[in-house]
Amino acid sequence: MSKKVSLNIIGAGFIANELARALMMLDHVEIYGVYSRSIEKAREFARRHNINNIYDDWRRAVSDPHVEAVVIATPNYTHKEISVEAARRGKHIFLEKPIATRLRDAREIIEEAERNRVKLFVGHCLRYWPEYVRVREMILRGEIGEPRIVRVYRLSSFPKWSIWHRYMSFSGGVAVDLAIHDIDYLRWSIGEVSKVYAVGGVYTKYSVDAIDHVMYILEFESGAIGYGEASWAMPESFPFTTYLEIAGTKGLLYVDNRSTATYNEYIDNKIITSSPYDKNAYYNELKTFIRWILYDEPVEIRPEDALESLRIALAINKSIEKKEVIDVKKADLE
Numbered sequence: 001m002s003k004k005v006s007l008n009i010i011g012a013g014f015i016a017n018e019l020a021r022a023l024m025m026l027d028h029v030e031i032y033g034v035y036s037r038s039i040e041k042a043r044e045f046a047r048r049h050n051i052n053n054i055y056d057d058w059r060r061a062v063s064d065p066h067v068e069a070v071v072i073a074t075p076n077y078t079h080k081e082i083s084v085e086a087a088r089r090g091k092h093i094f095l096e097k098p099i100a101t102r103l104r105d106a107r108e109i110i111e112e113a114e115r116n117r118v119k120l121f122v123g124h125c126l127r128y129w130p131e132y133v134r135v136r137e138m139i140l141r142g143e144i145g146e147p148r149i150v151r152v153y154r155l156s157s158f159p160k161w162s163i164w165h166r167y168m169s170f171s172g173g174v175a176v177d178l179a180i181h182d183i184d185y186l187r188w189s190i191g192e193v194s195k196v197y198a199v200g201g202v203y204t205k206y207s208v209d210a211i212d213h214v215m216y217i218l219e220f221e222s223g224a225i226g227y228g229e230a231s232w233a234m235p236e237s238f239p240f241t242t243y244l245e246i247a248g249t250k251g252l253l254y255v256d257n258r259s260t261a262t263y264n265e266y267i268d269n270k271i272i273t274s275s276p277y278d279k280n281a282y283y284n285e286l287k288t289f290i291r292w293i294l295y296d297e298p299v300e301i302r303p304e305d306a307l308e309s310l311r312i313a314l315a316i317n318k319s320i321e322k323k324e325v326i327d328v329k330k331a332d333l334e
Helices: 014-023 039-049 058-063 076-088 103-115 130-140 173-189 281-295 303-322
Strands: 005-010 029-035 053-055 069-072 092-096 120-123 147-155 193-201 213-220 225-231 241-248 251-256 263-267 270-274
Touching: 005 014, 005 058, 005 281, 014 029, 014 039, 014 069, 014 092, 014 281, 029 039, 029 058, 039 053, 053 058, 058 076, 069 076, 069 281, 076 092, 076 103, 092 281, 103 120, 103 303, 120 281, 120 303, 130 173, 130 241, 130 251, 147 173, 173 193, 173 213, 173 225, 173 241, 173 303, 193 303, 213 303
Parallel strands: 005 029, 005 069, 029 053, 069 092, 092 120, 147 225
Antiparallel strands: 147 241, 193 213, 213 225, 241 251, 251 263, 263 270
16 A cells, blocks of 8 residues: 555644654654644654645644544634534545533534545544453453443543643533543443532642532432543642553452453453553554545544534533533533
């Protein structure tokens, strides 16, 4: 296969750098250019990743006829405007999660992609994280029986590489920006969430009004229950920490990034551990996106999945606001 997908990267921040490094590992991709609001930042990004073209206007970047796709890694509140314009310009879209900060914006992105017949891939990376994929495969094979109890944690200090996280209207808070990773994975692996109850608030000096720590309980349609915690309120010296535990009627699985053996099984009185995998989720999801464009191969996430995961994250915020249990399907989350 000699064809390459030429694409532009929209954004030059932390996640854009992670995605660029993954793209450079792929054989059939040309990173044509990069956009940043800061031209100096765009130049530095281009130098670091050996990119020839820079843009100071994202509209030019998403309309350039040299490219057939865009990778959008910009602040959450910008996703709708950029994605809609990219779709109208006929570009396939890799959009870093969350799909948007509001349900109506997410629906508009999906509708515009469908109307213009472009592929829309939302980067919920846990669907491509090898340890997490293995856990799901074991669940589907019935190796832990029926999943009944779930625990997830995703904890970090406050992100200070930009200021937009500080504002609820820009980021959606820690539920929409961070907890949504685990929410999406649990929907994919356990099933639909019916009810949510959460507590949380602003606990750091860095946040203006964005909820920076949440504790939430999920009730699944299957009868399983889950507890989750997501935080931007850890001390600056605290390492980024993630944890997943799923207990079923026959066994328990957990993934803990604090351990050198990140993957663990407790089944039939046996303990099995394994070490980290070679390729990371960014590589895996971007490879899937590129092969979707080239070969129309199936992908593990539909745009509607990203919409439903956003709905649950917004239900967490609503529960904190109302101090009550939220019915995910019935609540007004607009």
